[in-house]
Amino acid sequence: MxxxxxxxxxxxxxxxxxxxxxxxxxxxxxxxxxxxxxxxxxxxxPSPIAVRVMAETQHWMYGDPESFELREALADHLGIRPDMIVVGEGIDGLLGYLVRIMVGPGDAVVTSDGAYPTFNYHVAGYGGVLHKVPYRHDDHEDLAALFKKAAEVKAKLVYLANPDNPMGTAHDGTDIVAALAHLPKDTLLVLDEAYLECAPPQVALPLPMDDPRVIRMRTFSKAYGLAGARVGYALGAPELIRAFEKVRNHFGMNRAAQAGALAALDDQxxxxxxxxxxxxxxxxxxxxxxxxxxxxxxxxxxxxxxxxxxxxxxxxxxxxxxxxxxxxxxxxxxxxxxxxxxxxxxxxxxxxxxxxxxxxxxxxxxxx
Amino acid sequence: MxxxxxxxxxxxxxxxxxxxxxxxxxxxxxxxxxxxxxxxxxxxxPSPIAVRVMAETQHWMYGDPESFELREALADHLGIRPDMIVVGEGIDGLLGYLVRIMVGPGDAVVTSDGAYPTFNYHVAGYGGVLHKVPYRHDDHEDLAALFKKAAEVKAKLVYLANPDNPMGTAHDGTDIVAALAHLPKDTLLVLDEAYLECAPPQVALPLPMDDPRVIRMRTFSKAYGLAGARVGYALGAPELIRAFEKVRNHFGMNRAAQAGALAALDDQxxxxxxxxxxxxxxxxxxxxxxxxxxxxxxxxxxxxxxxxxxxxxxxxxxxxxxxxxxxxxxxxxxxxxxxxxxxxxxxxxxxxxxxxxxxxxxxxxxxx
Missing domain, CATH: 3.90.1150.10 (Aspartate Aminotransferase, domain 1)
Known part of the structure; x- marks a missing residue:
């Protein structure tokens, strides 16, 4: 080799x-x-309308590298600005980009022991050092322990899935807000909300989408039923979202998937x-x-x-x-x-x- | 920031x-x-059969992370083994992975001045140092100058598109073989063959696909008409191809795109x-x-x-x-x-x- x-x-x-x-x-x-x-x-x-829209896509054209229409629609849907949104090849792809811009060899990252392995894969892939915290005895990820460990190791990123995978447990958003008071200002919370649409409303994080302490990852793969399409998006402060432009595969989005996600979002x-x-x-x-x-x-x-x-x-x-x-x-x-x-x-x-x-x-x- | x-x-x-x-x-x-x-x-x-297959895809399922069927079909088509093939999110995505596993800060890479900017984007993105060689006066990329420069700067990679983009010129494969004698053994030729199916047969490189001096990048975006689908593949020595497993987004392929590419390949x-x-x-x-x-x-x-x-x-x-x-x-x-x-x-x-x-x-x- x-x-x-x-x-x-x-x-x-x-x-x-x-x-x-x-x-x-x-x-x-x-x-x-x-x-x-x-x-x-x-x-x-997925929505039958999304299926139809994908079937009618002109596959000979590249997708729009800005995912403009989808970002506009997501912004409308969420009541935020499009510059707080980056669309990517599923949450997996976006986690890879985020780790790439934030984590270099030796940088500390915190997650729960047994949480999403693809996040760990990216951290290891860029040379980051993973610190793992056990789940609580009630099978919830341990907010207090995660953020305490992040402070201790001066972590660049701390990962939390809410709802959690693989256990399915969830924290109320207000509990995360309370715990954030103990997270160092220069540690970014990577909040994986892949399953948010499956959860009751109180699981959502009641903070502005551009709060600089958090980046939220969402997807069309789960409740929207489009896992095969590979469409995820991240929500955060515009300065952070803009940094994805430095490294992402600009022409990486499947055109039919962009159209399908747009249609799926529209079919609430x-x-x-x-x-x-x-x-x-x-x-x-x-x-x-x-x-x-x-x-x-x-x-x-x-x-x-x-x-x-x-x-x-x-x-x-x-x-x-x-x-x-x-x-x-x-x-x-x-x-x-x-x-x-x-x-x-x-x-x-x-x-x-x-x-x-x-x-x-x-x-x-x-x-x- | x-x-x-x-x-x-x-x-x-x-x-x-x-x-x-x-x-x-x-x-x-x-x-x-x-x-x-x-x-x-x-x-x-694309082939109308590919369009139909994509329309009939079950989008709720993730794509096969191994792109097994597509790799088998490509291997059959090319008369090689599947372990010489990695499928990825277009050539752009595969170039990104290749640069990531090969190029670190300060590493030398050679290309032509005015060649494909996305390759340069990836090299810069991983901290590589680009050395650029002018095109020949006849608007061909300059094989001799490229490989000489690669030797001079001890390049890890040298990029050549054959046929060339943006000029459309092409070298005969035999000329590349002859020039390869002057390429250092530890410089890898990245041969971007995105437009190969548009070119006359003598443009193909008459070397075994697992020749360790070359990695070839091909795509369903051009002659196969599936730019929007984002399906590319790289051909090379199994040890090199296997290294993509270290970093690629394993669940990154769109499921309909995998099926569409398979159908498109079948419709010669x-x-x-x-x-x-x-x-x-x-x-x-x-x-x-x-x-x-x-x-x-x-x-x-x-x-x-x-x-x-x-x-x-x-x-x-x-x-x-x-x-x-x-x-x-x-x-x-x-x-x-x-x-x-x-x-x-x-x-x-x-x-x-x-x-x-x-x-x-x-x-x-x-x-x-």
Whole structure:
């Protein structure tokens, strides 16, 4: 490899992926999954209007490098100015850009142990040093501990997902505001709000979008049902948002995706119907879990983490038994959250499969 | 800005874009262009089968992070192994990843003065030092000078577009092979083949795809007509290709774009029909230029650079007069190529508009 004169940083990085996709697992088992409930996708799908708009897109044209219309529409929707918004290739892409402009070799970054691995991937990829704080015993990310650690290590960034992934727990926005008083002024809070539209209103952060202490990451991948399109956006102070122009892939946005996101945003009726179906689906997943003697963690996202009651090895066995029976699910990476499996919301038909397969998988796990 | 503790490198970067999109210009003039002939898009569009496949995509699912099927199909098509292929968000995205793994602050990189600005943007963005070599007097990139300069500055990368953008000139592959004998073994040739499918067969490089001296960048944006989809791929030695796994945005690919590219690759009949239309369109653009007393540069790409005969200021005036009359074109950035305007291939109807507007723009330029 050194023949290629990679940078010292690149040489030090593993060539592994943050996590494997369901297609990879399907290829490994030479069979499609009967229920795809592992990637926190939105099985209810995007607005039919968005689907039509994407189908009618002239794919021969590059997308608008400014995502002008989408930013204008988001600004209208949120009651803010477009210069507080940058659109990018999903939250994953935007996290990469943010880490790139903020974090150099040796810079400190704080996150929770077991939180979103793709953020960690970017921090490691730019040579940053990750400091991890445990979740609270109630499976919430620990605001006080995160911000205290950030002060201690003089972190450039502190990451918080609200609602949280993989546990689905959420803080009220007012609690985050209160905790922010203890965050050093020169540490930026990266607030990943991918699941915000799945959560009750009090989860939103009641601060102006241009508050310089926070950058919020949002997406069309979850409640809006457009994971395949790759459209995320970040909201923050104009000076910070403008810095993304220094490094982002200006012509990186898919044109149909830009149009689809615009149409999806415009169809709030569809969004509300999806939100209702997510709530119903969460309730049924929790119900199925309880019927099987497992403990669902209350969720504000589009998935439910379920404590299998037997520790990490047992949860892993249940996961494998589910996957072997055609139900794609995932589980948290780190202790003590990895006592759980994580099941994304599904259609009634998919949850029928879940209800059927889960007890069988549990019996198989108990025997194994 | 320093309030945000950007890295020193990020602070030093301008927040400007490599070049503005046609939509930005349309907004500035509050009117759509009558002919969009500036971005080297392919007005003949993608295979209708690809369009249908994209329309039928389930957008709620993430794309396959391995782009497995597309890589398998490309491998079949090229007669190589999938581990010599990485798929990414257009050549722009792949150039960014390549520069990231290879180029750190102070590392030398060589390109031609006036070649693709987005490559330069990435090199600057990672702190690399660009060394620029002039084009030859015949408007070809200067192979001998490029590789000599690479040896002189111990460059990590040397960039060559074949066919060239913005001039449309091309080298025979055998000439590049001969020149490679003079390239240091530890300099990697970045061969941008975005326009290869528009060129005659002898332009292809007759070397194995896994030759460790070269990485080739190809795209579905040009001859395949899928610029809006953002699908590029790089071909090279497996060890080098594998290094992209260290940094790329694994879930960054648009799912419909993956499916569309696969279908487009499969429809070689459509590609051939587009190639024929590109040749006819190039010929007609050259003809229109000559009829107006201008000198077209022979092109192997999907555009024609036209020497307006009056130097850079004159070419700029012609460009502005064209744009003011609803014809979007671009021009080279650097001397002496900026004596030219650059016109992308168009439909017969668009070239009718070109034939009508060009003489008017020239008259206006001569009066101005």
């Amino acid at each position: 050194t023949d290629f004169r990679l940078t010292a940083l690149a040489q030090s990085l593993p060539d592994t992926v943050p996590f494997v996709g369901p297609e990879t697992e399907e290829r490994a088992r030479s069979r499609l999954f009967d229920a795809r409930l592992g990637a926190n996708e939105n099985v209810f799908g 009726t569809w969004l509300r119907s999806v939100q209702a179906r997510i709530v119903a689906s969460r309730n049924r997943i929790a119900d199925i879990a309880r019927k099987n003697g497992l403990k669902p963690i209350p969720s504000a996202a589009n998935f439910v983490a379920i404590d299998c009651g037997g520790g990490p090895e047992y949860a892993k066995t249940v996961l494998h038994e589910m996957i072997a029976r055609g139900v794609f699910i995932r589980m948290p990476f780190a202790e003590p959250q990895n006592r759980c499996i994580r099941i994304s919301c599904g259609t009634p038909a998919q949850l029928d499969i879940l209800a059927e397969v889960l007890p069988v998988a549990i019996r198989a796990s108990e025997m194994g | 320093t309030d945000f503790r950007l890295t020193a490198l990020a602070q030093s970067l301008p927040d400007t874009v490599p070049f503005v999109g046609p939509e930005t210009e349309e907004r500035a003039r509050s009117r759509l262009f009558d002919a969009r002939l500036g971005a080297n898009e392919n007005v003949f569009g 009949t459509w590609l051939r029909s587009v190639q024929a239309r590109i040749v006819a369109s190039r010929n007609r653009i050259a003809d229109i230029a000559r009829k107006n007393g201008l000198k077209p540069i022979p092109s192997a790409a999907n555009f024609v650079a036209i020497d307006c005969g009056g130097g850079p200021e004159y070419a700029k005036t012609v460009l502005h007069e064209m744009i003011a009359r609803g014809v979007f074109i671009r021009m080279p950035f650097a001397e002496p190529q900026n004596r030219c305007i650059r016109i992308s291939c168009g439909t017969p109807a668009q070239l009718d508009i070109l034939a009508e507007v060009l003489p008017v723009a020239i008259r206006a330029s001569e009066m101005g």
